[in-house]
Amino acid sequence: MSWFKREHNQIQPTPDHEVRTEGLWTKCDACGKTLWKADLEANLQVCPSCGQHFKFGARERIDNLLEPGYELVDLELQSTDPLEFTDLKPYKARLIAARKKTGLNDAIVNAVGKIGEQDVVISAMEYGFIGGSMGAVVGETIARAVDRALAAKVPLIIISASGGARMMEGIASLMQLAKVSAGLAKMDDAKIPYISLMTDPTTGGVTASFAMLGDLNIAEPGALIGFAGPRVIEQTIRQKLPEGFQRSEFLLEHGFLDAIVARKDLKAYLAETLKWMTEKAV
Numbered sequence: 001m002s003w004f005k006r007e008h009n010q011i012q013p014t015p016d017h018e019v020r021t022e023g024l025w026t027k028c029d030a031c032g033k034t035l036w037k038a039d040l041e042a043n044l045q046v047c048p049s050c051g052q053h054f055k056f057g058a059r060e061r062i063d064n065l066l067e068p069g070y071e072l073v074d075l076e077l078q079s080t081d082p083l084e085f086t087d088l089k090p091y092k093a094r095l096i097a098a099r100k101k102t103g104l105n106d107a108i109v110n111a112v113g114k115i116g117e118q119d120v121v122i123s124a125m126e127y128g129f130i131g132g133s134m135g136a137v138v139g140e141t142i143a144r145a146v147d148r149a150l151a152a153k154v155p156l157i158i159i160s161a162s163g164g165a166r167m168m169e170g171i172a173s174l175m176q177l178a179k180v181s182a183g184l185a186k187m188d189d190a191k192i193p194y195i196s197l198m199t200d201p202t203t204g205g206v207t208a209s210f211a212m213l214g215d216l217n218i219a220e221p222g223a224l225i226g227f228a229g230p231r232v233i234e235q236t237i238r239q240k241l242p243e244g245f246q247r248s249e250f251l252l253e254h255g256f257l258d259a260i261v262a263r264k265d266l267k268a269y270l271a272e273t274l275k276w277m278t279e280k281a282v
């Protein structure tokens with residue numbers, strides 16, 4: 001018989017003693033360093049220690065790229081839930097929650113303004129809104145950005161951050177692939193430049209349509225870019241995928257991207273690129 005006996009009394013946390021994870025600090029999931037959120041914000045959501053690019057909101061991106069005095073446009077569109085779809089939650093409830101969380105009507109923001117001296121139209125996707133999924137509103141908003149670029153004859157930049165088509169809108173979301181691609185073909189005819197910037201993640205129907213149709217296809221470092229996810233591909237081809245498969249660096253090496261540009265260099269890169277893209281041939 002032992003002298004001491006340990007009673008199994010498990011500590012039951014009371015609801016008001018739950019650990020709060022939201023605070024002033026966060027941890028980099030790449031290098032494990034503890035980061036002060038204000039530092040991360042000042043560094044455009046890029047880890048100051050290892051350069052890991054975290055997700056960056058659509059409005060913050062626009063604000064970072066365009067000169068002061070730009071205008072946010074086409075914000076009024078809202079999804080009508082055409083299928084009255086319900087999975088774990090009704091789609092209507094998901095939309096309400098996403099609107100509250102992001103302050104946007106859907107997963108996209110259009111803006112008109114200038115990068116340096118150059119007028120541009122930007123369409124930036126918001127991953128925080130139902131995974132940046134593309135339904136009818138995202139498709140229509142991008143189509144309007146294309147129309148604005150065509151009407152004003154100014155370059156278009158689309159910034160993708162998306163899990164793909166929005167399944168809650170079924171075929172209506174898949175139709176956006178064709179609609180946006182047709183609009184971009186018109187830009188091609190009119191010889192107006194379109195730059196596609198892919199950020200983490202750019203997958204599914206977004207990769208399968210406008211994200212890969214740029215006159216220049218560029219990406220942020222380390223972004224996941226692909227059509228189907230790695231697990232689905234592995235199960236289909238029954239092979240192990242190579243290291244870094246579907247990341248920006250792998251895609252650049254294999255000719256799917258034109259460049260990888262760090263977030264802090266993006267504005268200068270775009271200004272320089274737009275200059276030679278819009279130069280009149282002599």
Ligand SMILES: [Zn+2]
Nearest residue numbers: 028031047050
């Ligand atoms: Zn890090």
